[in-house]
Amino acid sequence: MAIKDKVIIIMGASSGIGEATAKLLAGKGAKLIIAARRLDRLERIKEEFPEEDILIQQADVTNYEDVNKVVKCAMETYGRIDVLYNNAGIMPTAPIVEGRRDEWKKMLDINIMGVLNGIAAVVPIMAEQKSGHIIATDSVAGHVVYPDSAVYCGTKFAVRAIMEGLRQEQRENNIKSTIISPGAVATELYKTINDKKVSENLHEAQKEWGLVPEDIASAVVFAIDTPDRMVISDMIVRPTTQPV
Numbered sequence: 001m002a003i004k005d006k007v008i009i010i011m012g013a014s015s016g017i018g019e020a021t022a023k024l025l026a027g028k029g030a031k032l033i034i035a036a037r038r039l040d041r042l043e044r045i046k047e048e049f050p051e052e053d054i055l056i057q058q059a060d061v062t063n064y065e066d067v068n069k070v071v072k073c074a075m076e077t078y079g080r081i082d083v084l085y086n087n088a089g090i091m092p093t094a095p096i097v098e099g100r101r102d103e104w105k106k107m108l109d110i111n112i113m114g115v116l117n118g119i120a121a122v123v124p125i126m127a128e129q130k131s132g133h134i135i136a137t138d139s140v141a142g143h144v145v146y147p148d149s150a151v152y153c154g155t156k157f158a159v160r161a162i163m164e165g166l167r168q169e170q171r172e173n174n175i176k177s178t179i180i181s182p183g184a185v186a187t188e189l190y191k192t193i194n195d196k197k198v199s200e201n202l203h204e205a206q207k208e209w210g211l212v213p214e215d216i217a218s219a220v221v222f223a224i225d226t227p228d229r230m231v232i233s234d235m236i237v238r239p240t241t242q243p244v
Contacts (some may be wrong), residue, residue, distance in 0.1 A: 003225050004029030007078045009070060011061050011118055012088030014041035016187030017137060020213035021085065021220045026052045028221070031078055035059040035070045036088070061088045061114030064121070071121040081125055083224055086118040086136040090192035093149045103194065104151045111155035112162075119166060127173045131228070135220060136163055138179040140236060144244055156181075160234075167233060176231040178223045183238035184210035211239050 008025055012018040014036035022034050026049040034042050035057040042056040057073055059066035074081050089111050092103040115136050126132025141149060142156030160179055167177035186206040216237055223232040 001082065001228075003221070005031075006082040006224070007031045007033070007074055007080055008083040008085065008224070009033045009035065009074055009081060009118075009122075010085045010087060011035050011059065011067065011070070011114070012086070012137075013045070014038040017182070017185065017213045017216045017220075018085075018087040019045060020217035021087070022054075023048070024214070024217045024221055025224075026054060029053075033057060033070060033074045033077075035067075061086070061117055062109045064117045067114075067117040068121045071125070075125065080129060081122055081132060083133045083135065084118050084122045085220065086115045086134070088114050089137060089139075091149075091152050092192050092194055093152055094195060095148050096150050100194075107151055107155050111152075112158050115159050115162065119162070123166070123170065123175070126175050127170065131174050133176040133178065133224060133231075134163070134166060135178045135180065135223060137216075138163075138181040138234075140181055140183045140238060140242075140244060142179070142181055143236065146244060164233070167231075174228065176226075178232050179234050180216060180219050180223065181234065181236045182211065182216050183236075183242045183244070185216055186210045186212055209239055209241050211237065 008030050010018050010022050013022045013034035022032060022045055026032060031053045033055045036042055037060050039058045046054045046056055055073060057070045059070050061067060090107055094100050136159050138159050139156040141153040142160040145153045163177045163179050184206050219235055219237050
């Protein structure tokens, strides 16, 4: 099925990688349902592509009812879902000794439960269709662990395990499972780090030698635009000069 014929949901579509992916897919004529908490940003994406088939939904990925509402919107409008892209995530980093339990819980809720909420909402539909593709934004941090990011890395290792389990369980239903694992990308993710010095240092590094969101969007679209017989299970996309 060509991209222009596919029904694609993007969770976390209001900025960064999600926004870039939405715009790239809109340019290819996909039928899009884009969701995020910031409705005004979604409206701007839709306004940029007035001729394209784009629905917008306000949703918090930590709230299953919100996520399910997005899925129901897709089904009521198009009668099927071809792709779900779980992109929402945060990255508050700090040494474990600081015991930032509120940050940890928020990361678990968004980075892990957000992905699981999306999976729970669409897998029964895709299993009945005997087709579908679920994609999650993971991270290089889902493959390596480094200081001051243990909990963040833990959430991304969890997503990697969940998505591989999904692949194994649903492969006979022809459901694809893909994780895209970016290295440093110049997005708003640095704003979720509460230590201002660490946040600004990361931001400067991202701008200096990191990737841009469009780089990752192109990887997502490549994974989507594969034949039914083929799945990209895991793609790591790093800046050429990134050491980790």
